[in-house]
Amino acid sequence: MKFFNKKFGTSFEAAKQNIQNKFDSERIQMVAISNLKFDKDFKELFAQEPEKVERIAHDMKEHGFDKSQPIIATKDGSILDGNSRFMAANQIGIKYVPVVYKDFADKNEALKYELHLQLDRRNLSDSEVFAMFKKLEEMKQSAKSEGKSTEDFTDAKLAEQLKKSERQVQKMRELSKKADEQTLDKVASGEITINQAYSEIKKAEQPKETKPNENSSINKSEFFKGVKFALDELANGKTAEEILAAL
Known part of the structure; x- marks a missing residue:
């Protein structure tokens, strides 16, 4: 029984430490703004509007x-x-900002987390939805x-994540495969x-549609x-052979 209690206590302490480590790693920390950076894959997913900044x-x-x-x-x-x-703080010279660091198995997991955050708080435009769809398709590949x-x-x-119908997802897939660059640019710009x-x-x-033959009336007249x-x-009294020869 004593051995069991010791083993149980060790397991409990390990679990407690894991929870503490997770809490410590995800608590808000004041971090030098110079220690943060943009990542193209994360930044380009959602446009930063100058007016908003x-x-x-x-x-x-x-x-x-x-x-x-805090910044995540x-x-x-x-x-x-x-x-x-981050851009606004940099603009006015703030040196330290509140940050929560998150740990992910890989970049795709991080992207999924970002998508989840944004979908929960935004009313996304079609251009943003399409950008998210393309990113999810890249992650799939x-x-x-x-x-x-x-x-x-x-x-x-995908429909569940994007809060769209499955039919809309299918339309976006067909659009990404068949549309020319000009059309895709118009969607991306919100045009x-x-x-x-x-x-x-x-x-x-x-x-x-086949355009009417300009000579159709002439041909018809000639036929008659x-x-x-x-x-x-x-x-x-002419024979068929004689008539064909005359024609």
């Missing part, structure tokens, strides 16, 4: 950096969430090439919606003249 910078000048909204970063300092806050499961990337799962772009590619796929000529010649 300006508003945040103005608020920070008056009230400082709101510690209840990976262990190497790559910013996952808070790019606009990456998982495939590494021999990992792609069960998180079915149309049903047209996903549905509008999809309609364009489907319209382009339809067979073009030929028929009348043949009938007249038959009435005059």
